[in-house]
Amino acid sequence: MDNYNYASFPLDMDDAVFGAFRTQAPAAGDPAPDGPVTDLATGQRAPLSALWRSGPAVIEFGSYT
Amino acid sequence: MEDLAARLGPRGFAFAFLYVREAHPGELAGHHATFAGKCDLARRLRDRWQIARPILVDDLDGPLHAAYGMLPNMTYIVGQGGRVLYRAMWTDAASIEWACDYLQREAQERRTSKRVAPFYSELRGFRAHDQYARIFMNGLLEGGGRRAADEFVAATEATEGRAAADRLRAARQELPEARP
Numbered sequence: 001m002d003n004y005n006y007a008s009f010p011l012d013m014d015d016a017v018f019g020a021f022r023t024q025a026p027a028a029g030d031p032a033p034d035g036p037v038t039d040l041a042t043g044q045r046a047p048l049s050a051l052w053r054s055g056p057a058v059i060e061f062g063s064y065t
Numbered sequence: 066m067e068d069l070a071a072r073l074g075p076r077g078f079a080f081a082f083l084y085v086r087e088a089h090p091g092e093l094a095g096h097h098a099t100f101a102g103k104c105d106l107a108r109r110l111r112d113r114w115q116i117a118r119p120i121l122v123d124d125l126d127g128p129l130h131a132a133y134g135m136l137p138n139m140t141y142i143v144g145q146g147g148r149v150l151y152r153a154m155w156t157d158a159a160s161i162e163w164a165c166d167y168l169q170r171e172a173q174e175r176r177t178s179k180r181v182a183p184f185y186s187e188l189r190g191f192r193a194h195d196q197y198a199r200i201f202m203n204g205l206l207e208g209g210g211r212r213a214a215d216e217f218v219a220a221t222e223a224t225e226g227r228a229a230a231d232r233l234r235a236a237r238q239e240l241p242e243a244r245p
Contacts, residue, residue, distance in 0.1 A: 004086060004130075005087070005096040005097045005126075006086075006090070006096060007090060007096045008090070009088075009090075009220055010220065011219065011224070012220075012224070013224075014224040018154070020134070021134045024134065025134025025139075025152065026132075026133060026141075026149045027149060027152065027185075028148075028151060028152060028185060028187075029148055029183065029185055030148065030149050031149075032141065033129060033133060034147075035124075035128055035129045037083065037121035037123060038100075038104070038121065038124075039121060039122075040084070040104060040107050040108065040120040048121065051079050052143045052147060055077045055079060056077070056079070056143065056145060056168060057081065058070070058073070058078055058081075058141075058161060058165070059081050059082075059083055059140065060066055060083065060118075060138070060139075060156050061082075061130065061133065061137070061140070061141075061156075062084070062085065062138045063084060063086060063088055063137065064094050064107070064109050064208055065089040065091065065094050065205070
């Protein structure tokens with residue numbers, strides 16, 4: 001993905017990303033995307049879906065900044 | 066969210082923090098050039114905010130972040146069947162708790178053989194606004210640094226206009242970090 005890890009906050013961030021959330025991000029009822037993630041505590045990789053294997057999962061996205 | 070996780074975890078909800086790209090990189094915390102660097106900042110986040118939830122790190126180029134909409138602080142609830150049950154552009158503990166209570170009641174009713182049919186619903190959420198600009202600017206200065214704050218003000222001026230940017234500038238002036 002081009003410039004995913006931008007070094008400077010893009011001037012058009014609001015329009016480009018926030019505007020697309022309502023129409024393009026998975027909505028209630030849609031299948032939840034899955035893929036590998038790395039557990040920070042152990043370094044082990046596992047599918048994100050392991051979180052909801054035995055019950056509902058609450059997933060917050062974020063970063064240090 | 067940590068308090069919510071402590072209360073709802075024992076009721077069967079799995080909580081996790083998915084670490085994605087830096088939203089406001091700056092001189093104190095730059096963009097991720099390597100996966101190891103991304104993990105270093107994830108540890109800094111964990112230690113700064115005492116996050117007890119498992120922190121899961123997305124790959125360096127953010128494939129899961131992109132698949133879920135790429136916003137900096139969204140929250141999803143996913144059901145055991147792998148379907149999205151709740152999504153929010155911004156993490157909002159109050160509506161997450163309400164949704165968890167609702168979903169748990171619905172699950173209990175299904176266990177008692179009550180027939181239910183799913184339907185689609187939306188909610189327009191509201192975040193607390195008092196002191197928001199000051200708190201947000203303080204977070205930018207302490208997280209990414211002065212450059213992160215400068216760039217956010219510039220982006221706000223480009224997308225929302227001069228008045229909105231001036232509110233951020235005024236809030237920044239109230240902060241000790243911004244004074245020469």
